[in-house]
Amino acid sequence: MTGVLTDGGVFVGGGGADYGVPQELALKYGNRHGLIAGATGTGKTVTLQILAEGFSSAGVPVFMADVKGDLSGIAAAGSEAGKLHGAFTERSNTIGFDLSYRSFPTVFWDMFGEKGHPVRTTVSEMGPLLLSRLMGLSEAQEGVINIAFHLADKEGLALLDLNDLRAMLRHVGEQADQIELEYGNVDTRSIGAIQRQLLVLENQGGDKFFGEPALELSDLIRTDSSGMGQINLLAADKLMSSPQLYATFLLWLLSELFEELPEIGNPDKPKLVFFFDEAHLLFDDAPKALVDKVEQVARLIRSKGVGVYFITQNPADVPDGILSQLGNRVQHALRAFTARDQRDLRRAAENYRANPAFDTELAIKEVGTGEAVTSFLQAKGVPGIVERTLVRPPQSRLGPLSAQERAQVMAESAFGTKYDTPIDRESAQEILAQRAEAAAQEAAKAEADAQAKAQAPAARSELEDSFDGFNNARRYQPATKTARKTQARSGRSDSVMTTFGKSLARQLGTKTGQALVRGVLGSLFKSR
Numbered sequence: 001m002t003g004v005l006t007d008g009g010v011f012v013g014g015g016g017a018d019y020g021v022p023q024e025l026a027l028k029y030g031n032r033h034g035l036i037a038g039a040t041g042t043g044k045t046v047t048l049q050i051l052a053e054g055f056s057s058a059g060v061p062v063f064m065a066d067v068k069g070d071l072s073g074i075a076a077a078g079s080e081a082g083k084l085h086g087a088f089t090e091r092s093n094t095i096g097f098d099l100s101y102r103s104f105p106t107v108f109w110d111m112f113g114e115k116g117h118p119v120r121t122t123v124s125e126m127g128p129l130l131l132s133r134l135m136g137l138s139e140a141q142e143g144v145i146n147i148a149f150h151l152a153d154k155e156g157l158a159l160l161d162l163n164d165l166r167a168m169l170r171h172v173g174e175q176a177d178q179i180e181l182e183y184g185n186v187d188t189r190s191i192g193a194i195q196r197q198l199l200v201l202e203n204q205g206g207d208k209f210f211g212e213p214a215l216e217l218s219d220l221i222r223t224d225s226s227g228m229g230q231i232n233l234l235a236a237d238k239l240m241s242s243p244q245l246y247a248t249f250l251l252w253l254l255s256e257l258f259e260e261l262p263e264i265g266n267p268d269k270p271k272l273v274f275f276f277d278e279a280h281l282l283f284d285d286a287p288k289a290l291v292d293k294v295e296q297v298a299r300l301i302r303s304k305g306v307g308v309y310f311i312t313q314n315p316a317d318v319p320d321g322i323l324s325q326l327g328n329r330v331q332h333a334l335r336a337f338t339a340r341d342q343r344d345l346r347r348a349a350e351n352y353r354a355n356p357a358f359d360t361e362l363a364i365k366e367v368g369t370g371e372a373v374t375s376f377l378q379a380k381g382v383p384g385i386v387e388r389t390l391v392r393p394p395q396s397r398l399g400p401l402s403a404q405e406r407a408q409v410m411a412e413s414a415f416g417t418k419y420d421t422p423i424d425r426e427s428a429q430e431i432l433a434q435r436a437e438a439a440a441q442e443a444a445k446a447e448a449d450a451q452a453k454a455q456a457p458a459a460r461s462e463l464e465d466s467f468d469g470f471n472n473a474r475r476y477q478p479a480t481k482t483a484r485k486t487q488a489r490s491g492r493s494d495s496v497m498t499t500f501g502k503s504l505a506r507q508l509g510t511k512t513g514q515a516l517v518r519g520v521l522g523s524l525f526k527s528r
Contacts, residue, residue, distance in 0.1 A: 003097075008028065015387030023387055025328050028266070028267070031270040032325075033325055037329075038333055046391060049073075049074055049398070052273075056231050059229050066235055071233060072400045073397030075396070077102050077397065078102075097393070102395050104396055106232075112208055118420065121256075122160045122161070123159040123161065128145045130248055130251060134201065135201055140187065152428060157428035160210070160427040160428075161429075162210050165428075172186055211424070219418075258300065264303070265303060272305065276308060276310050280317035282294065309326075329375045331348060331372055355387065358388065371388065371391065374387055
């Protein structure tokens with residue numbers, strides 16, 4: 001009987017005429033990426049679940065988004081009391097699979113912090129390109145965002161959350177005239193438009209995504225004590241109401257993995273497997289620069305040991321440049337009701353290496369639920385011949401956990417104390433506010449000094465006048481030589497007359513003096 005793991009591969013199901021030929025995804029090619037496609041209700045979720053189980057059993061950590069909320073059961077073991085136990089047992093016997101129920105080590109994450117540990121990043125780590133994509137900015141507005149980031153780096157201002165970015169944009173607007181020659185024209189209308197988009201992003205819950213403590217990638221790439229890979233499950237049912245935020249977050253995570261992980265070449269097994277569900281959201285109306293970035297990441301990240309698996313309804317949702325790099329493929333049924341559907345079906349069939357035993361296009365159209373057309377890389381990375389495959393049943397529970405069960409798993413997690421409580425350290429908003437306050441205080445002081453200076457001269461002049469009068473009354477003022485002579489002559493004449501007058505006044509007060517005066521006056525009249 002076949003287990004989850006075969007010799008160097010993950011058992012996916014049974015192929016061939018009687019479904020008795022094991023179909024395996026080779027671990028050493030697990031980083032060559034993959035595709036899981038098919039219409040709604042054809043079994044993509046089960047395929048995603050069993051691949052995650054297989055990689056985890058091989059000691060490979062997994063990250064995947066739970067878009068519909070029904071993947072959380074991977075944290076609990078399946079049960080013989082389950083309603084599908086009979087069907088699973090029959091399928092297991094058909095494909096030669098040893099069905100044994102078990103749970104898998106799971107960590108729940110949630111951008112909103114409701115159904116998992118909060119997952120955050122900073123505005124700086126997101127970067128201007130992805131942030132502009134997230135807000136749907138125009139080219140001119142993206143230019144303003146780039147100026148804000150560059151100026152923040154230059155001035156040592158940390159951009160951690162949306163409030164920091166708002167403050168930085170105001171700072172750019174206030175300095176528009178000074179920075180125009182270095183960075184180009186900054187239109188205040190563009191800044192206003194960006195601020196409005198930030199408000200929209202905040203209303204969508206983006207304010208909870210930006211902040212600290214930021215997610216450390218090493219916390220995603222872990223194994224448990226038994227050596228099983230940790231399955232990181234992002235609760236995305238609420239997040240899907242903001243598809244731009246969902247797609248940008250996953251792309252950011254891929255970009256961070258690409259930038260931070262070291263090159264390891266071609267490992268025996270992946271270091272991490274990343275499942276990107278609802279992948280069409282990433283490429284809908286995406287600018288060419290963004291598509292080019294995704295293609296670059298997909299092409300180069302495999303050398304870092306990361307396998308990326310896109311899950312979507314139609315392979316046509318994925319650009320050709322990326323689709324050509326997806327070596328491991330599981331194609332569930334496609335419905336061909338319209339001419340466009342038929343073209344997409346034909347195109348999907350052309351992506352497989354033909355099997356002479358059946359018509360691939362017809363098989364993709366006819367496979368039932370739980371069945372798929374598969375192709376996995378073989379020796380030397382050669383695509384395998386396409387096979388109709390009956391996908392094995394999951395060992396974990398099919399369906400969601402209850403709220404109590406989820407809470408229990410979260411309580412036992414080691415990441416609660418690290419991520420559950422947000423941190424608000426000093427960053428651009430606080431520093432710019434301090435600068436503005438200091439500038440306001442300096443301006444107020446300068447204005448007060450100017451007013452004091454304007455009033456001070458009148459007060460000093462009045463005081464100086466008082467002192468001048470006092471000093472002039474007491475101080476000796478030396479005169480010129482001519483003035484001293486005039487003053488001397490005048491002083492002597494005044495002295496004689498004054499002396500005569502005083503003597504005359506004294507003599508008039510006596511009889512002798514009076515007789516003397518009468519005699520002098522009489523002589524004067526006789527002479528006339």
